[in-house]
Amino acid sequence: MFERVLNEPPYSLRQAQKEAILLEGLNELTRFHFERSPEYARILDAAWGGLTTCRDIAEVPYLPVSLFKELELKSTAAPSFVMRSSGTTGQRTSRIVIDNETARRQSEALVASFRPILGTRRVPFLAIDTKDVIKPTDLTARGGGVLGMMKFGAKTTFALDSQLEMDKGAVEAFARAYGGQPFLIFGFTFLVWDKLYRTFADGELDLSAATLIHSGGWKKLEAEKVSNAEFRAALKRRFGLENIFNFYGFVEQIGSVFIEGPDGLLYPPNFSDVIVRRPHSWEPAAIGEEGVIQVVSLLPRSYPGHSVLTEDLGLVATIDAGTGGRYGKAIRVSGRAPKAELRGCSDVIAA
Amino acid sequence: MRTEVIAFGAGAREAALDEGALLAKLGEARRCLSPPFAAERVDLVAGVAETLLDPRRSAASGPVAHFAFWTRRAALTKLAAGFAARVPQNAVARPRGLVFHLPPQNVETVFLYSWALSYLAGNANIVRLPHEISARMRAIVDLFLERLQAAGDDSQLFVHYPSQGDLGAKISALSDARVVWGGDAKVALFAPLPLRNGGKSIWFGDRFSFSTVNGAALAGLNDAALKALAKKLDNDIFVFDQMACSSPHALYVVGDPAAHSASVKRLLDAASLEWTMDDPAGGVGHAIGKMTAAFTAAANGRASSVNWRDTQLTSIVASAPQRQDMRVGGGFLSVVFVPSLAEVASFIRESDQTITYFGWERGEIEAVAASHIGPGVSRWAPMGTALDFDFLWDGYDIPFELARLVRIS
Numbered sequence: 001m002f003e004r005v006l007n008e009p010p011y012s013l014r015q016a017q018k019e020a021i022l023l024e025g026l027n028e029l030t031r032f033h034f035e036r037s038p039e040y041a042r043i044l045d046a047a048w049g050g051l052t053t054c055r056d057i058a059e060v061p062y063l064p065v066s067l068f069k070e071l072e073l074k075s076t077a078a079p080s081f082v083m084r085s086s087g088t089t090g091q092r093t094s095r096i097v098i099d100n101e102t103a104r105r106q107s108e109a110l111v112a113s114f115r116p117i118l119g120t121r122r123v124p125f126l127a128i129d130t131k132d133v134i135k136p137t138d139l140t141a142r143g144g145g146v147l148g149m150m151k152f153g154a155k156t157t158f159a160l161d162s163q164l165e166m167d168k169g170a171v172e173a174f175a176r177a178y179g180g181q182p183f184l185i186f187g188f189t190f191l192v193w194d195k196l197y198r199t200f201a202d203g204e205l206d207l208s209a210a211t212l213i214h215s216g217g218w219k220k221l222e223a224e225k226v227s228n229a230e231f232r233a234a235l236k237r238r239f240g241l242e243n244i245f246n247f248y249g250f251v252e253q254i255g256s257v258f259i260e261g262p263d264g265l266l267y268p269p270n271f272s273d274v275i276v277r278r279p280h281s282w283e284p285a286a287i288g289e290e291g292v293i294q295v296v297s298l299l300p301r302s303y304p305g306h307s308v309l310t311e312d313l314g315l316v317a318t319i320d321a322g323t324g325g326r327y328g329k330a331i332r333v334s335g336r337a338p339k340a341e342l343r344g345c346s347d348v349i350a351a
Numbered sequence: 352m353r354t355e356v357i358a359f360g361a362g363a364r365e366a367a368l369d370e371g372a373l374l375a376k377l378g379e380a381r382r383c384l385s386p387p388f389a390a391e392r393v394d395l396v397a398g399v400a401e402t403l404l405d406p407r408r409s410a411a412s413g414p415v416a417h418f419a420f421w422t423r424r425a426a427l428t429k430l431a432a433g434f435a436a437r438v439p440q441n442a443v444a445r446p447r448g449l450v451f452h453l454p455p456q457n458v459e460t461v462f463l464y465s466w467a468l469s470y471l472a473g474n475a476n477i478v479r480l481p482h483e484i485s486a487r488m489r490a491i492v493d494l495f496l497e498r499l500q501a502a503g504d505d506s507q508l509f510v511h512y513p514s515q516g517d518l519g520a521k522i523s524a525l526s527d528a529r530v531v532w533g534g535d536a537k538v539a540l541f542a543p544l545p546l547r548n549g550g551k552s553i554w555f556g557d558r559f560s561f562s563t564v565n566g567a568a569l570a571g572l573n574d575a576a577l578k579a580l581a582k583k584l585d586n587d588i589f590v591f592d593q594m595a596c597s598s599p600h601a602l603y604v605v606g607d608p609a610a611h612s613a614s615v616k617r618l619l620d621a622a623s624l625e626w627t628m629d630d631p632a633g634g635v636g637h638a639i640g641k642m643t644a645a646f647t648a649a650a651n652g653r654a655s656s657v658n659w660r661d662t663q664l665t666s667i668v669a670s671a672p673q674r675q676d677m678r679v680g681g682g683f684l685s686v687v688f689v690p691s692l693a694e695v696a697s698f699i700r701e702s703d704q705t706i707t708y709f710g711w712e713r714g715e716i717e718a719v720a721a722s723h724i725g726p727g728v729s730r731w732a733p734m735g736t737a738l739d740f741d742f743l744w745d746g747y748d749i750p751f752e753l754a755r756l757v758r759i760s
Contacts, residue, residue, distance in 0.1 A: 039650035046649035046667075047657040063646060064639050070647040279635040281661045292635065311639055339636030342592045342680045 001025050002105065002271060002298045006112045010269035011261075011326035015319050018328050019057050022273055025298045026060045026306055027053050033304035036075035040304040058275050058284050062294050062307040065252045068094040076102070076302040083139050085251040093140075094251055102302040106255025109299055110148050113257050113269045117211060117245055118152050124178035125153020126171065126210070128187025128196050130160045141251035142188055145215065148254070149186040159187075159196065166199040175205055182209055188216035189246070193226065197238060208240030215247045215257070219336065228264065248333050252305050256297040258331065263323045265330035272297035274331050276316050277309070290315045292337060311337050354516040359480065359509040361496035363489060368510070370518060376508065377525050380475035381449040383506035387473045387754055388431035391502065396467055397424035399494045413590055414460040415487065417739055422467060430471070430742060434750055444754045446473030447551060448527030453519075453541065455533040456481040458595050459488050464740050465530050465749075466507075472753045475506040477522060482511045520544045528753055531555065553752055555745055558596035558704035559678065562587070562734060563695045566606020566688075568710025570614040577614075580709060581621030583735025587707055588622070588664070590738045593680040596745075597705035597730070597737045601675045601685040603695045608668070608688045615686055616658070623664040623682075637681045641665040644679045654685075674698040696723050703727040704745060709734040 005013075005021060013021070033040045034051045040063075044051055048061040067073070072082070074097035081103075085094040098106075127150075133143040150156055157174040161167050185207065187196065192214050212235070221231065228246065235241045248266045249257040258266040258274075268274050275284055276291040285291035293314045296307045314333040321330060356368040368376075385392055402408065403419035420426070438444045450469045454462030462478055469476050480492075492509055499507050512518050523529055523544040528551040531541050535556045546552065562584070572580065587599055604615055641659070645667050648654035653675075654667035666684045669675050672694065675685035689695055692711065696719050706728055708716060720731050729746040732739070742749050 042652055043646050043649045043657075046654050047646060047659060064643045066639065066643045067646050067650070070643065071650055073650070279638055280663065292639070309639065309642070311636060313635070337635040337639065339640070342594045342637070 005270045005298070006108055008270055009325070010113050010116060011267050011328055013270045014327050015329065018270060018273065022271075022296060022298065023054065023057050023060075025271075026057060026296055029298065029301070029306040030054075030061060032301065033075045033306070037073055037304050039071055039073055040075070057273060057296060060296060060307045062296075062309045063304065064309045065094065065250070065311060068096060068252055068303075068305070072097060073303050073305075075304055079302065081139065083141070083144050083251050083254060085141050096251055096254070096305065097303045098254075099302040102300060105299045105301065107148070107151060109255040109269070109271060110257065111151065113259060114152055114213070117213075117243075117259070118184065122152060122154040123181070124174070124183040125150060125156045126159055126174050126183065126185045127156060128159045128185065128191045130162050130164060131158045132162045141254075142216075144251065144254050145188070145249075146186065149184070149213065153184045153186075160191070164191070164195070166195045168199060171196075172205065175207070179206055179209060182211065185210045185212045185241075187212075187214055189214045189218065189231075190216060190220040192235075193221055193224075193231065197234060200238060202238050205239055207235075208242070210239075210241055211243040211245070212241055213245050213247065213259075215249055222335070248331075250310065252308050253295050253297055253299070255299045256295065261324055261326050261330065263321075263330070265317050265323075265332060267326050267330050268295070268328060270328070271299065274314075274316065274329055276314060276331070279337075282309075285315070287316050287319065290334060293331070293333065313337050354512050354518040356510050356512040356518070357482075359489075359492055359496065359511070361493060361500045363493060370512075370521070373508075373510065373518075374521060374525065376505070377449060377475075377477060377522065380477070380506035380508065381525070381527075383475055383504065384446045384448065385473040387444050387446065387750065388427075388434060388471055389473060392471055392473070393424075393427050393431065395495070395498050395502065396422050396471060397427055398498060399491070400424070402494055403491070414458075414738065415491070418460050418463050418491075421464075421740065427471070430750070437748070437751065439756065441760055442756045442758050444472075444751075445757055446475075447753055447755050448474060448547075449525060450474045450476050450753055451522050451526040451529040451546075452476060452478040453529070453531045453533065453537070454478065454480070458532075458591050459484060461532055461740070463488075463491065464742075464744075465532065468742055468749045469528075469530070469753045470507060472750045474528075474753055477508040477510060477526070479519075479522075480509055480511050526550060528553070530749075530753075551752060553747055553749070555596070557702060558745070559676065559700070559702050560597045560599050560705040560707070560737065561601040561603065561675075561703070562599035562707040562709075562737075563603040563605065563692065563711075564615075564618075564708065564734070565692075565710030566604045566611035566614070569604070569618060570606075570611055572614070577617060578621055580734065581618055582625055583709075583733075584618065585622040585625035585664075586735055587737035588682060588684070589625070593682060595738060598680075599705070599707055599737060600678050600680075600683070601687060602666075603687050603689050603698070605689055605692050605695065607690075611688070612668070619658065619664055619666055619684065619686075620662065623662040634681075638665075641679055641681065641683050644677060644683060648677065648685075674700070692719050693722065695719070699723050699725075699727045701726045705730040705732060705737055707732050707734045707737045 054060050069092040072095045076099040078099050079097045083096040127146050159171050246260040247257040256272045258268050275294040278285050278291050293310045293312045300306050316329050317332050318330045320327045353370045356373045358366045358368045400419045400422040452465045530553045532555040538554045538556045645657040648667050655670035656668045658666045664682045669687040672689045
């Protein structure tokens, strides 16, 4: 079924069709993980009334993503590597167990999702990151992102050195060699802004033939009061770069990327979907109503992550609007759910 | 190294004070002592309570109301009489001298009790307040400062200074007693700093609290009584977002799951309806945090069921009658079914503070409290009173600890 879905254009399914296909696959995955992960089975028994066959994708049991920070959940006997979230120093990171089959599904899913914007030919690739971000066994989300995008590129050049400083010479050499033909730039949103954008002056570097794909959230840019529109306008002014695509994705759902459409909304591809939920009751929210984003996906088989509740807030903006041939749900992500600092007797000493 | 000090003054004033000036003031303050429960001091504290309880003022709520109620004149008269009765024959109680208070940053009414008890015991006091104190607390400090100023008493200092320097050591060296609130890490920070003449240290470290109910008594409640009990449980949990030392985190139900699960669920559901978080916006992230904690307990096999949907009070039911130590806060309870009240007592650990209870006769509680010999648990209190401070706290008779006894034979 997964293969069947992948062969179609990524946003071709109408919501009703999509839900029917996903429901069957998600029910199968719930059973699959229930039978292979004792921890998952215990969660289903304690919190979800046991293993049941759901009649609606909104009923499919989900796990909060931060559970993957507490536990290394796996449904495979043959893990090949563990992905980690990029968490800053001192933060606990998620640990996602990947085996060969899930890695293959993730990679096929990425190819299917990026095909409409990148085509089938591999093009020169400029990564706004350091080569050190790619490690053989213990990958961070950033490393996973770069590694995933390398499949679409050739002749990869890393724009940053190991101190994350811009290697201006390398980037200029890349632009001289490949700048006249289509090429791909990928990087985390903040690195694109802080390193690429800030290192060069207006008109100093011509990236007009490039397609930029970026992700990683707007938190740091929002702190600097840079919106998506300003980001796009600034890159156009500085580099002539217009072909820009943001996407939403996270390490617990690697391979499942929601790419920005022409309307600026984010689209889940055919094999995945979003349910926005009301905090506390956790009932599905109405269209246009902000809530907590749940993502379902047919990809994860090595770990029980086919249905996860994120800590991101967002809303479903349209369903089956057909903008640019895109059907299904289109979402907007507004940021991270705020976390309360609980008061207590135990002090922060420095206060 | 010299540290800049902010001295809190009446009328919401803050004055910068040089470290040397502060230390000189402390020397003077230590000479302005008074006998325990002197009439002027009782009048001053009771006067503030009257103001706080004045019906023309906006109603004091929660912890402030408790403080006001606890320091009204009748209560202080009783406290003074009890104090006098506890002084041994052939002895007279006198203040210790200068007392240094380090209240917790967050449970902010604590400093009021800490200071008021020491003031009533006749001491000079210096209280290091957090830099950020709420307007509500600042207003109460003001009420005291105005009256102290009017009485010409400048032996009571409320200050803030940065914690990095060595001023804490210098104040300690001048102090006869020190009261540290705020957990093990803070206690450890002050432990090496000597007091004047090896003075008295009172520690309030990290504590864990829980609750126990008689399952049969709970099952016998009618709707109105259950609702009233839920309100009490809710009060115990929600004040200070369940993060005060005496806030319960586990509920030990004496009974069996088959017979009593339904009434426990009714109680928790009713308590959830009463719940409001101090920071509602932060509630979404915390709700997910509680879900994660509960699901983790289920995955590890510690919880056999999890109640997380459509509730403000996330709860797990422990899969075995064992002690539960999850301290998530913000509306999270571990429910444990146990065969007897004695079993609950067997779970007590050194760091436990308060056990709130429901459905037990006074005699049963007295017997189980007496049965526990070792360290741990300094308080058994009816459900609904977990946050009610008292002069007996964490095993200390605070006014007595802050007084000295002079034997006359």
